[in-house]
Amino acid sequence: MIPIIKPTLDEAEAEAARRVILSGWVTQGPEVAAFESEFATFTGASHATAVSNCTTALHLALLVAGVKPGDEVVTVSHSYIATANAVAYCGATPIFVDIDPATYNIDPALIEQALSARTSAILVVHQMGLPCDMAAVAGIAKAKGLPLIEDAACASGSELLWDDQWEKIGKVHGDVACFSFHPRKILSTGDGGMLTTKHAAWDAKFKMLRQHGMSVPDTVRHGSAQVIFETHPVLGYNYRMTDIQAAVGREQLKRLPGIVARRRVLASRYVELLGDAQWLGLVREPSYARTNWQSFCVRLPDAADQRAVMQAMLDAGVATRRGIMCAHREDFYASQPLCMPLPESEAAQDHTIVLPLYPQMTDEDQQKVASNLIEATRL
Incomplete structure (x- = not known):
């Protein structure tokens, strides 16, 4: 049987996981921080935050972009259901726009007719790894003052011609890009996700919300010579990536x-x-x-x-x-x-x-x- 896909994993990933397992720190920690830094460098992004999967990445992106109950988010129906579900998790409604049959991505010419007074964001998908027409969509988002989120679940390693330069998807040509590391994707950590953004304040919120809204990260508390009592000032989520996954991801990123x-x-x-x-x-x-x-x-x-x-x-x-x-x-x-x-x-x-x-x-x-x-x- 010829399968639909095979993850590209071998002894390098196995050894990376083994190293972390034997280190004594297996959940979100130094490997996650290193993976975030290396992924940001690879994509050209200013900031990166690792999470448990792309669905949680999309959820955090929408929340931090300000999407709230009763809002509308313009996106596509033609995507894995996680794209629409992330909107629903915020209590908002996905407003579906048709695709361009040549690219299977959102048709920018149809976006404006889908906008309303309740629209709070535009969520595009780089379907099957093919970048959508970001120049056209970004122009609409900027003109309307709307946050632009990229569902880049499939697009690790894809590139976009931007200002006459080829740039990686994830450098962020809107406000935030969300990636998947599921086994069907070409960079896999078993499961996992990443957000990249150019906004330092958004990145700080992603990192806080992924860990139950904790005011002090584990790495800071454990590395401090003083006793630190953390607080949880906002509603957060358990959206962390493990260090085992991150170590595998670092090897995958090299490949x-x-x-x-x-x-x-x-x-x-x-x-x-x-x-x-x-x-x-x-x-x-x-x-x-x-x-x-x-x-x-x-x-x-x-x-x-x-x-x-x-x-x-x-x-x-x-x-x-x-x-x-x-x-x-x-x-x-x-x-x-x-x-x-x-x-x-x-x-x-x-x-x-x-x-x-x-x-x-x-x-x-x-x-x-x-x-x-x-x-x-x-x-």
Whole structure:
């Protein structure tokens, strides 16, 4: 079976975890601080805060941005449900905007019609690792005086052309970017997340809120020669990352440029292998983006049965996944009125599949995937 993904982990990560386990400090501590510093340096961000996963990162980002009960946050339905859920955790309502079918990201031309007097933030998604049109979205956010949050769950290592310079996603081209280190992502700590921001005050709040609102971090208390009694002046959360995870993350971060480079080679090969199958739609990078190819998505012919194609692939020993879900089709959000139709979001879910892509893939693996896909979709 060719799986959809394989984490790139080996003895380096195992030794890093072992080292921390034997150190006696296994929860949020010096390894987390080092991972934050190294991730900030890698992305070019001013500040970074590690947390337990990307969902908690999104929750903290929205809270610190000022989202409160009764507010609205403009975002996309076409994303894993965590994006919408993080808005709901704040007591706010996600207002769904349709996507650009060429990039599977939010369509900037539709954002302004979704804004209202209750809009308190814009939350964009760099879907499948492909950066969205941040220049257009940031212009709208700035003009309207709205915080701009990036759901960069899939986008570690992706790049954006900004002021004629290539910059990493995470340098923050809005106010805060949120990353995932789940095993489906190309940098994995088992689970985990990170927030990057250019606002020192926001970073301080993230670090306070992730640890039950504690006034003094563990590292400060344990390193002090004086007795310190901490307080908990605000409602906080247990959103900490462990030092075991952070140690693994530091090793993964060293690998990340090589992982991205390999995935870009594999994606180019898929384009070559599938190029003659004119009935298949392939993602093309816009001029402003360099994707990490966290996922390689293929649009099927409208007449093709998505489930049947996936079953044929599975029968041939190739795992696939259906297109990215739409939150507005799930029961919790289904009763919420839509501010606009979402035909492109729905079509993307219904008519696309994600192909296997991981650095360990061989030419033979890719040939098998491509040939079976062509056979399964030939009309």
